[in-house]
Amino acid sequence: MRAAFATAFNDADPLSVLEIGDAPEPAPQDGWAVVDVRASALNHHDLWSLRGVGLREEQLPMILGCDAAGIGPDGSEVVVYPVVYTEKGDFSILSEYYPGTVAERVTVPAYNLVPKPAELTFAEAACLPTAWLTAYRMLTTRGRLEADGSVLVQGAGGGVATAAVLLGTALGARVYATSRDAAKRERIAALGATAVEPGARLPERVDVVIETVGEATFEHSMKCAKTGGRIVVSGATSGHLPRVNLRRMFALQLEILGTSMGTPEELADLMALLARTGIRPIIDSVIPFSEARKAFELLHSGDVFGKVVLDHAQ
Structure with a gap:
């Protein structure tokens, strides 16, 4: 074959x-x-x-x-x-x-x-099985994103991050996304997100941060998470040893959650969401x-x- x-x-x-x-x-x-x-x-x-x-x-x-x-x-x-x-x-x-x-x-x-x-x-x-399933699990099972919630996606343009933008919008959340590339920011904005430059101040602190970049964006991720917010990590393309402000972490009761892939049941739920909402990869x-x-x-x-x-x- x-x-x-x-x-x-x-x-x-x-x-x-x-x-x-x-x-x-x-x-x-x-x-x-x-x-x-x-x-x-x-x-x-x-x-x-x-x-x-x-x-x-x-x-x-x-x-x-x-x-x-x-x-x-x-x-x-x-x-x-x-x-x-x-x-x-x-x-x-x-x-x-x-x-x-x-x-x-x-x-x-x-x-x-x-x-x-x-x-x-x-x-x-x-x-769907790798990037999209990872993004879905980050938002739902690990991030516990609610329909009226808010999410920041770091490094949009990559596979997991772009999936998270589309899925976050489909789940009814307010989605913010960063990218160094102006052309990618324009394309991400067309998908329904508020696209900003890396490190930019957001209009609000968010419930969930989708983090696949690592060292280059992690400090910004922590500053953007609201009290009780979740920073969900599935990658570290810019480095895997970021500095973590522990005082901010315990003062704001932040959660840093690791994840990878998902389950067959979550894959079935993901496909049902796409079939129901009409969004596509x-x-x-x-x-x-x-x-x-x-x-x-x-x-x-x-x-x-x-x-x-x-x-x-x-």
Whole structure:
């Protein structure tokens, strides 16, 4: 079957170790199911895999990809939940311990198949399991954002942050979002948020801060949280050791909450929200699987706004 996989590691030039070609057909274990992939979405995680982050040489070649939607063994339309427990009892996402989704077929535990709502296309559904699920959990389960609440999204333009802008608006909250890029601020404002420069003073202190940037924005995040506010962290692209003002933290009774991904049940709730409200993931490009290298090149360029999706029917 066709697949995209890492053949080696190269931190300086990750695309040089990307191969598009034939891979063995998946052999499911008991309780596992094979999905015919109709669409997969790329993440920066795929580029990190090519750089050698989270993989060992003895695992190569490794099929890339965390996100996919397709047809389950019973003919139903499904979305693949990407978190799988390993034989050791810990867990990882697809393409770390088990082969990933940028292939004609992928095998996962049957528990990982979540029914796809008819309202969502395969391309739209494939965007959800990693970035969108993370953003949804940050806002709801961890952030406890209420319909009339307020949220600050740091570094909008990235996958999780942009999803949080759209989801926060759909949940009925007042959404503020920062970006260093004026063009991205303009696009974020068109999605319903109040877009501001990093470090800018907000009209109000917020209930929830969505933090994926880390050191560069964390002080601002703490200043913007109201008494009892929640700062929910799922990334640290600018550094993972920010200074934390403990006096502000205990005086305002702030919560700093870590999170990662979500559950299959939360993925189902997320898709139900999209089906109900009509909001959809922002897709930068849909590229035929036959041109998969072009999709990786586009992601690597950084010149994208939204998800890069592979159409496996082409």
